[in-house]
Amino acid sequence: MGxxxxxxxxxxxxxxxxxxxxxxxxxxxxxxxxxxxxxxxxKIPLVVxxxxxxxxxxxxxxxxxxxxxxxxxxxxxxxxxxxxxEEGEVSHFQALATxxxxxxxxxxxxxxxxxxxxxxxxxxxxxxxxxxLSMSTKFAECTLGVKYRRVxxxxxxxxxxxxxLSRGLAEQGKxxxxxxxxxxxxxxxxxGSLGGGNAFQSNQALAQMRTVTGGDDGLLGGSGAGIAFGxxxxxxxxVVIIGGIKRIARVTDKLVPFMAVFYVTACLIVLGGNFGxxxxxxxxxxxxxxxxxxxxGGVIGVLIxxxxxxxxxxxxxxxxxxxxxxxxxxxxxxxxxYVSLLEPFIDTVVxxxxxxxxxxxxxxxxxxxxxxxxxxxxxxxxxxxxFPNVLAVAVLLFAFSTQLAWSYYGAKATAYLFNESKTxxxxxxAIFLLFIVxxxxxxxxxVIGFSDAMIFAMSIPNxxxxxxxxxxxxxxLREYEQDRASGVIVKVSERV
Amino acid sequence: xxxxxxxxxxxxxxGARAAxxxxxxxxxxSLVVVVYVVPWSPYTVQTxxxxxxxxxxxxxxxxxxxxxxxxxxxxxxxDKDLKAEGLVRHGHPAEVLCEIATERSASHIxxxxxxxxxxxxxxxxxxxGNLIQIATVPVTVVP
Numbered sequence: 001m002g003x004x005x006x007x008x009x010x011x012x013x014x015x016x017x018x019x020x021x022x023x024x025x026x027x028x029x030x031x032x033x034x035x036x037x038x039x040x041x042x043k044i045p046l047v048v049x050x051x052x053x054x055x056x057x058x059x060x061x062x063x064x065x066x067x068x069x070x071x072x073x074x075x076x077x078x079x080x081x082x083x084x085x086e087e088g089e090v091s092h093f094q095a096l097a098t099x100x101x102x103x104x105x106x107x108x109x110x111x112x113x114x115x116x117x118x119x120x121x122x123x124x125x126x127x128x129x130x131x132x133l134s135m136s137t138k139f140a141e142c143t144l145g146v147k148y149r150r151v152x153x154x155x156x157x158x159x160x161x162x163x164x165l166s167r168g169l170a171e172q173g174k175x176x177x178x179x180x181x182x183x184x185x186x187x188x189x190x191x192g193s194l195g196g197g198n199a200f201q202s203n204q205a206l207a208q209m210r211t212v213t214g215g216d217d218g219l220l221g222g223s224g225a226g227i228a229f230g231x232x233x234x235x236x237x238x239v240v241i242i243g244g245i246k247r248i249a250r251v252t253d254k255l256v257p258f259m260a261v262f263y264v265t266a267c268l269i270v271l272g273g274n275f276g277x278x279x280x281x282x283x284x285x286x287x288x289x290x291x292x293x294x295x296x297g298g299v300i301g302v303l304i305x306x307x308x309x310x311x312x313x314x315x316x317x318x319x320x321x322x323x324x325x326x327x328x329x330x331x332x333x334x335x336x337x338y339v340s341l342l343e344p345f346i347d348t349v350v351x352x353x354x355x356x357x358x359x360x361x362x363x364x365x366x367x368x369x370x371x372x373x374x375x376x377x378x379x380x381x382x383x384x385x386x387f388p389n390v391l392a393v394a395v396l397l398f399a400f401s402t403q404l405a406w407s408y409y410g411a412k413a414t415a416y417l418f419n420e421s422k423t424x425x426x427x428x429x430a431i432f433l434l435f436i437v438x439x440x441x442x443x444x445x446x447v448i449g450f451s452d453a454m455i456f457a458m459s460i461p462n463x464x465x466x467x468x469x470x471x472x473x474x475x476x477l478r479e480y481e482q483d484r485a486s487g488v489i490v491k492v493s494e495r496v
Numbered sequence: 497x498x499x500x501x502x503x504x505x506x507x508x509x510x511g512a513r514a515a516x517x518x519x520x521x522x523x524x525x526s527l528v529v530v531v532y533v534v535p536w537s538p539y540t541v542q543t544x545x546x547x548x549x550x551x552x553x554x555x556x557x558x559x560x561x562x563x564x565x566x567x568x569x570x571x572x573x574x575d576k577d578l579k580a581e582g583l584v585r586h587g588h589p590a591e592v593l594c595e596i597a598t599e600r601s602a603s604h605i606x607x608x609x610x611x612x613x614x615x616x617x618x619x620x621x622x623x624x625g626n627l628i629q630i631a632t633v634p635v636t637v638v639p
Contacts, residue, residue: 079538084595088554088586090547091538098544155552246543253541327547408544 016223018441026450029191033453042297047456048308051317054463055133058140061470062477066135066341072484073338080491081335089329092339099324099340101256102405103347105398107196107313109263109391110204110373112355114448116365117375119305120295121281122288124356126306131348134316135341140466143337143473144168145322146330159326160409161185161319161458162416165465168472178465185319185461186413190428192320192458193413195451196312197406198432199439202233203447204373205399206440211374212392223441230440234433236400241407242429249404256401259394260351266390267354270383274361281361308452311459313352314344318455319462323409332489334476372444407432498525498579500602504593504623505532507565510608510638515569517638518606519576528580530569531596532561533589558584590626597633606636 034045059066075081076092115123141161148167149159162182169178206220206229213219220229240249271278288295292302315321321340328336355376359365364379373395380387410432411425418424439447466473483489503518505511518528534557546553566582573580585592597605609624617625624637 082538084585084587087538087592088534088536088550088557090542090550093539094542094547097541098547101541102544155555156549157551158548246545249543250546253543257541324544324547327544327550329551405544 018227018438019443019446022438022442022450023446026446026453029453029457030449033457039300040298042300042304044297044300044304045308045456047459048304048311050463051134051137051311051456051459052130052307054317054459054466055130055137058136058470059133062136062139062474064136065139065338065477066132069139069338069341070345073342075491076335076339077342080493081489083492083495086329090327092328092330092335095325095328095336096339096342097257098253098327098405099321099343100260100346101253101401102197102324102409103313103315103321103343103402104256104260104351105313105402106201106204106373106395107309108347108351109355109376109395109398110200110207111309111313112352113359113365113372113375115305115309116356116359117371118295119302120288120292121284121356121360121365122286122290122292122295122302123306123309124285124353124360125289126303127310127356128349128353130307130310131314131344131352134311134314134348135344137316137463137466138314138321138344139337139341140470140473141317141319141322141462142325142340143333143476144466144469145326146328146333146336147472147476149326157327158412158415160323160412161189161462161465162413163326164322164469165461168469169465171472172468174468181461181465183417185458185465186417188454188457188461189319189413190410190417191454192318193406193410194432194435195447195454197320197409197455198403198435199442199447200451201399201402202230202436202439203442203444205233205396206230207444208373208377208388208392208395211377212388226440227437230437233400233403233440234436237403237407237436238429238433240404241411241432242426252397252401252404255397259397262390263394264351264354266380266384266387267358270358270380271354271361273383277361278357281357284360285356308456310344310348310352312452312455314347315455316344317463317466318458320406320409320458323412324405332476332480334473334480337473337477372448403436498527499523499604500527500529500600501604501606502529502531502593502597502600502602504589504605504607504627505530505565505569506589506608506623507532507561508608508610510610511565512569512608514606514608514638515573517636519573519578522578525579528573528578529583529596529600529602530566530573530580531583531585531593532566533592534558534561534584534586535589536586537588554586557586588626589623590630593623593627594631597631602633604634604636605631606638608638611639 036043036045144164145159148164149157150163151157165182166178206226210220239245295301325336325340359379362379362382364375370378377388377391414424414428501518503515561584570580570582593605607624628635
């Protein structure tokens with residue numbers, strides 16, 4: 001498929017052929033992954049129900065660890081429990097920061113706009129709720145990620161669903177099931193990395209760059225320019241992931257937290273400028289959540305939209321985050337579980353909510369015809385006319401860092417499938433770069449359809465494994481809580 | 497118990513001068529603890545690849561500091577019939593030197609200085625500068 005698309009670009013030079021071929025692929029995978037049932041006229045994709053159920057179930061099963069564990073998570077990130085012998089290793093803060101820079105991306109800026117366009121302001125309510133509940137899912141999967149990580153012969157660490165599915169289930173005597181789930185996960189992870197972690201990012205980065213360079217008649221207006229943009233972005237990503245120029249990755253990763261803070265500040269300025277309208281916006285969000293007007297599927301339709309976009313943004317239950325979290329230095333896997341529950345909080349409860357409030361408060365969502373990141377951009381423009389330019393830079397950085405993070409996830413999955421083969425690694429990375437171009441050359445609805453399908457598919461093998469291993473997580477949590485209660489685990493400052 | 501003197505070295509000439517200064521001024525059965533601190537902060541943002549290899553990198557940094565910086569100084573001190581020990585640690589240099597001084601009940605910390613400009617010190621800080629603010633024992637800065 002990829003090679004055919006590449007040929008199409010060479011022969012025709014237009015993005016139309018890419019778009020058409022990609023649409024066909026996208027429709028097919030969507031039909032399979034988003035198999036839906038109809039309830040009261042609302043189409044409910046079963047895979048979204050699967051994620052909602054997991055988030056609710058794990059919150060109950062771990063007795064609201066998302067709420068109970070919050071303070072302890074902050075303490076761990078601050079380094080309150082890091083002893084001097086752990087200096088120089090990957091700290092909880094570093095593991096979280098790496099995971100967050102992969103998670104915070106266009107899902108937070110463009111994805112939220114998509115949710116509000118489809119589900120109205122009420123989608124925000126369900127998105128926040130989804131963010132809070134899915135902290136428990138993240139807790140479970142990241143604990144497992146550390147528990148079953150593998151220390152390779154060269155001393156490096158490999159972790160993630162591939163390992164807890166295969167090694168964890170093998171412990172329970174389910175060797176074959178574990179192996180099958182791990183392989184299925186790795187395959188979906190590779191495709192997910194090409195979709196949401198890649199094509200969606202370049203698609204929306206281009207959309208915003210196009211907006212600030214004069215729209216359809218501007219520098220990046222034509223379809224050829226879209227491809228050119230994709231190629232340039234692909235070269236930058238390629239220089240890092242194939243060329244091994246890590247310096248660029250380091251610089252971007254340092255800029256991402258700064259941009260995230262800057263972005264939230266800009267949201268607060270917009271909200272401050274419309275201070276009086278905040279209660280009304282909250283009113284719209286709550287009202288829209290329970291009595292949505294004119295939204296297909298009513299409450300259920302809005303709920304599904306909110307949950308879907310939240311999951312797309314914070315990745316809880318998908319199995320991507322455990323790959324990034326597993327390198328942390330700790331001998332208690334559950335500590336990273338605690339820390340990881342901050343990730344959906346930062347991503348969804350803070351950043352996504354900020355975007356949503358900005359869009360709702362400025363009324364930008366009522367305008368017909370704008371979609372994705374352009375809607376967010378317009379919301380900002382109404383208060384800060386110069387902001388779209390800054391947003392373009394932020395979006396480009398977020399897209400770039402998310403692409404780097406996902407190319408790492410995909411490469412780890414490839415390494416697992418092909419036994420650390422160097423050739424497979426290079427082939428995967430080449431395909432990854434191709435999808436950057438495809439993402440830039442296709443239209444938003446096609447890209448988001450494909451991205452969603454692939455990303456959500458990852459949750460199927462991942463969560464089956466997490467359910468089967470829940471007792472392991474529970475045991476780790478219980479022992480850890482006992483040790484905290486009995487004073488075995490205390491802050492470094494309180495140690496004698 | 498012998499007097500313990502902590503010497504902070506950084507691989508530069510100044511670090512070596514600090515060690516020699518300590519060697520000249522110790523009296524009786526003193527112990528010189530030569531410390532190299534690899535500057536490291538738990539609050540930096542790193543890539544996933546860096547994280548995955550961090551343990552390996554830490555070991556490499558420790559070994560290389562031990563063999564190329566600490567061991568040669570220990571050999572020099574041994575030649576002068578002084579009792580000396582070497583340590584390589586990760587962290588904030590000034591803070592780690594103070595921690596070690598406390599751990600070992602040292603009576604004195606000796607460090608060199610690089611003679612960096614005011615702008616550089618302002619931007620990046622300086623270990624002697626930080627050290628004299630937080631140390632709980634006397635600090636000697638060797639020019």
